[in-house]
Amino acid sequence: NSKVIQTPRYLVKGQGQKAKMRCIPEKGHPVVFWYQQNKNNEFKFLINFQNQEVLQQIDMTEKRFSAECPSNSPCSLEIQSSEAGDSALYLCASSLHPNTEVFFGKGTRLTVV
């Protein structure tokens, strides 16, 4: 069973509001990923980190999304100004190395009303 912990499980925000979600990766895993899964089961990679450094992020993340993985604190993903299209399941995952087994948390389901 995965030991990636995501909070909160559910998040409801109005359009234009900030939405912040957190992730504690599996102990000892320095690589952290964020994905967005929409209602059609399509996955969109958002960003990944190795320790505190960004490995790759997509353009969407660079505009309204921000993420960080500070040392000794949970990782976080924040949407600065939520839009209806941001409603989705946000999945955090971690791995021991890049290109090794990736373990997912249960996700944060964001609903933007």
Add this chain to the structure above:
Amino acid sequence: GEQVEQRPPHLSVPEGDSAVIICTYTDSATAYFYWYKQEPGAGLQLLMSVFSNVDRKEEQGLTVLLNKKDKQLSLNLTAAHPGDSAVYFCAVSDQGGSAKLIFGEGTKLTVSS
């Protein structure tokens, strides 16, 4: 970039029958392959991972076959039971250096008792 196609999108089998899900990928350099299970309201559970030097892997009623010539990955659930009902995703590791996963479209498996 890498593309992954998964079929069938829906699969219904009676209890005790086998269920086969197939994914095709496009990048012959792909080295890491994964199968995940997602139950309603849950995150992704890693079922099995294979490296490209493996053609066949069996674990706990699951068989994964990797055909590198045809760029095809399959998951066979032998003797499926109702608890196997879920959405299954294949995923491959992107070779672009980010280690992000590229997912198939998912297969909704229903096992009837």
